[in-house]
Structures are given as C-alpha cells and as structure tokens.
Amino acid sequence: MSMSRQRVNRILKKAVQENIVQITIVDSGKYNFELESKLEEKFNLNQCVVVSTIDEKNLIPELGLAGAEYLNDVIKEDDILGVTFGRALSEVAKKLKPDINLNVSVVQLVGGMNIAFSDLEPDDITRTIAKKLGGESFILYAPVIVESKETKEAIMSDYSLKRTFEKMEKCDYIIAGIGELKEDTTWYKESSFNKQYKEHLRSKGCVGDMGFRWYDKEGKIVEHEYDDRIIGYNILKKKNDALVIGIAGGEKKHEAILGALKGGYLDVLITDNETADMLINQ
Numbered sequence: 004m005s006m007s008r009q010r011v012n013r014i015l016k017k018a019v020q021e022n023i024v025q026i027t028i029v030d031s032g033k034y035n036f037e038l039e040s041k042l043e044e045k046f047n048l049n050q051c052v053v054v055s056t057i058d059e060k061n062l063i064p065e066l067g068l069a070g071a072e073y074l075n076d077v078i079k080e081d082d083i084l085g086v087t088f089g090r091a092l093s094e095v096a097k098k099l100k101p102d103i104n105l106n107v108s109v110v111q112l113v114g115g116m117n118i119a120f121s122d123l124e125p126d127d128i129t130r131t132i133a134k135k136l137g138g139e140s141f142i143l144y145a146p147v148i149v150e151s152k153e154t155k156e157a158i159m160s161d162y163s164l165k166r167t168f169e170k171m172e173k174c175d176y177i178i179a180g181i182g183e184l185k186e187d188t189t190w191y192k193e194s195s196f197n198k199q200y201k202e203h204l205r206s207k208g209c210v211g212d213m214g215f216r217w218y219d220k221e222g223k224i225v226e227h228e229y230d231d232r233i234i235g236y237n238i239l240k241k242k243n244d245a246l247v248i249g250i251a252g253g254e255k256k257h258e259a260i261l262g263a264l265k266g267g268y269l270d271v272l273i274t275d276n277e278t279a280d281m282l283i284n285q
Contacts, residue, residue: 007076009052012036038279042272045283046264049246052273062252062275067094069273070178070250075100077246078107078136082175085112085236086132087214088125089180091250096131103137110170111140112177113214113235114147141167145234147215148200152231159234171236174245179238181251182212183259200229211259213238213249213268220258222266239268246270252278261285 018024035053042051052073054065070091078084084107086092111129126142133140145164149155158164184204207225209217216239217225224239238247247268251260252275261282263269274282 007072009050009073009076035276035279038276038283041283042279046269046272047267048264048272049270051271051279053276053279054252054273055276056252059253063090064094064098066091066250066252066273066275068098070095070248071098071100073248073271073273074176074178075102078105078176080105081107083108083110083170083173084132084136085110085171085174085177085245086125086128087112087177087179087238088116088128089182089250091252092128092178092180095178095250096128096135099132099135101135103135105136105138107133107136107138108170109133109136109138109140110167110174111143112171112179112238114143114145114233116147141170143167143235147234148229149232149234155232155234168236172243174243176248177238177241177245178248178250179213181249181256181259181263182215183256184209184211184217185255203227203229211256211262213263216240218262218266218268220262220265222262222264222268224266239266248273250274254278254281257281 035055038053039051042048052069054069056062056065074095086109109129109132111125113125115124115126129142130140143164145158149158184201204217204227207227208219209225210220211218214235215233216237217227218239219225248271249263249269250273254277257278260274260278264272264282
C-alpha cells in the first residue's frame with residue numbers, strides 16, 4: 004500500500020482509541036512497539052522507533068532504513084532539513100525514497116572532515132538527500148575544527164557561509180547521528196583529529212556529541228577550549244523549533260545516547276531493541 008510503518012502505526016492507534024479494532028501483538032517482528040512506548044514515556048519523547056536486529060553487522064543498515072522511512076513519512080513540501088554526519092545517516096541518505104516534488108532544502112550542519120571512512124562525510128549526505136527530495140543543498144564549505152577563534156571568525160565572514168547559517172535557523176527537522184568517545188570506537192581510532200583533542204574531551208567528562216557539540220553522562224553541555232574553533236550549528240543550544248531526530252544504536256553508544264536523552268536534546272529517537280532495553284533499565 005506504499006505506507007510507512009509510522010503512518011500505519013498512527014492509523015492503528017487511532018482505530019484502537021475509537022474502539023474500531025482490538026489488537027493483540029503476538030510477534031512484534033521488525034519493530035518493537037512495547038519498547039518504543041516505554042522509551043517515549045520515560046524520556047518524554049515525541050516518538051521512538053526501535054528496530055529488532057539479530058546480527059550486529061545489520062545494525063547500521065537497519066537503523067538507516069528506519070530513519071529513511073521516518074523521514075519519508077514526516078517530511079512535507081518545502082520543508083527544510085538539517086543533517087550532521089555518521090554511518091547511520093549515510094544509510095538514511097542511500098535508502099530514502101526519492102520524491103523530487105517535495106522541494107525540500109537540506110542543510111549541512113557541521114563542517115567537513117578529512118577522514119578515511121567517506122560514508123561519514125556530511126556534504127555527501129546533504130547533497131544526496133537534497134537530490135532525492137527535489138530541493139537545494141546548502142553546503143558548509145569549511146572544516147569542522149580550525150586552528151583558532153580568529154580563523155573561525157574570518158571564515159564565518161564569508162557570504163556563502165552566512166547564507167548557510169541563516170538556513171540552519173529555519174530548519175523544520177534535524178536528523179543527527181550520536182557520537183561516542185571511547186578508545187575502541189571507529190571514530191576514536193581512525194579520525195584525523197589529534198590525540199590532544201580527544202584526550203582533552205575525555206578529561207572534561209565528555210561521553211557523546213551531536214554535531215561535535217559535547218555533553219557528559221548526565222546530559223550537561225561540556226564547555227571546553229575547542230568550542231570557539233568549531234564551525235557548525237549548535238544542536239544542543241538550538242534556538243528554532245526544529246524537531247530533532249537522533250539516530251544511533253549498539254552497546255558502545257549506549258552511554259552517549261543516554262546522555263542525549265537525559266539532556267533533553269532529542270524529540271525522536273531511532274535505535275535498536277538491545278540498546279532500548281539498556282536505556283529503559285537505567
């Protein structure tokens with residue numbers, strides 16, 4: 004019927020409320036509605052999408068598919084979407100169903116990175132989604148971290164960057180990956196950011212980030228000496244009414260996701276059933 008799971012879920016929920024149907028869940032299958040409800044209630048989320056995964060190697064593709072289905076369901080004509088980076092977001096971009104009549108503008112919320120795993124590049128994600136949704140892509144032509152505050156101020160004076168930042172403030176939706184700060188993670192081992200930067204963040208108690216804005220395990224924003232050198236939108240201090248969709252899963256990201264939830268930075272969470280279980284039992 005070309006309907007997403009989210010739309011079917013809403014229709015069924017209304018049918019139950021109006022006593023049109025009664026439902027008994029025998030097998031939740033791909034999605035786990037009970038976990039979703041518990042997470043929505045515990046962390047005051049607008050919505051939670053929990054995918055069931057059997058094999059860890061399928062985790063990122065499944066999260067990406069769920070994120071794509073969610074966006075296809077909620078995005079409307081002429082909306083503005085802000086994106087960060089990450090493997091899950093890269094999968095979202097790949098799996099999103101094209102609808103060029105929507106004219107959705109897509110904004111890159113963080114600067115570029117010189118990294119080995121190109122799936123994480125935010126500009127590629129931005130262009131791919133914009134092309135599929137028939138809108139303009141607003142690329143942030145700058146590195147995510149620069150040498151000094153003065154360098155950042157000089158770069159930020161560029162007209163094209165000002166135009167992109169103005170668009171960020173008008174976002175209707177933001178979809179963001181959630182990063183973690185552990186030595187055994189891909190980002191920590193392979194990213195081009197120097198060891199001093201990583202160790203400084205760890206010394207400040209950082210556990211996770213959204214768009215390179217870091218917070219501790221209780222969800223409190225961590226102020227550190229690199230803050231004034233970051234080029235990108237501060238999702239943790241957003242001033243607009245954009246609906247923030249966080250997409251992440253896996254045991255290694257559990258602490259980072261929990262911090263984001265405690266900080267109240269998410270309106271929607273897309274994760275997996277094992278991670279959801281851990282979050283509920285905190």
